[in-house]
Amino acid sequence: MTSFPNAYLEQAHHHGFRNKGELAHSLVCVCIYCKDTFAFSDIDWWVNDRPGPGSGEPAGSPFVETETAVCPNCHVDLVIGDASGLPVTDKAFVDAIHERWFS
Numbered sequence: 001m002t003s004f005p006n007a008y009l010e011q012a013h014h015h016g017f018r019n020k021g022e023l024a025h026s027l028v029c030v031c032i033y034c035k036d037t038f039a040f041s042d043i044d045w046w047v048n049d050r051p052g053p054g055s056g057e058p059a060g061s062p063f064v065e066t067e068t069a070v071c072p073n074c075h076v077d078l079v080i081g082d083a084s085g086l087p088v089t090d091k092a093f094v095d096a097i098h099e100r101w102f103s
């Protein structure tokens with residue numbers, strides 16, 4: 001049914017979290033839930049996903065990205081940008097990752 005292996009989709013899923021820096025360099029962002037596409041500048045809501053204890057990342061490090069984008073359309077926090085290198089404008093890809101996480 002899908003031509004995308006599970007491991008690939010799980011890898012892609014990581015790009016949906018703590019991704020402000022990556023989205024800032026993206027021309028197109030896509031919401032995996034509602035499949036809407038929009039620009040970085042359309043995102044006006046971010047949630048803070050701080051690294052938890054045991055994550056191996058120093059607390060408060062300015063180099064650790066903590067902000068996760070929330071979709072301006074449906075308010076689900078699984079947005080991926082094209083700077084991830086993922087085929088975010090490929091409908092088959094978006095359908096596959098949506099299936100993997102929301103069905």
Ligand SMILES: [Zn+2]
Binds near residue numbers: 033035036075
């Ligand atoms: Zn959405």
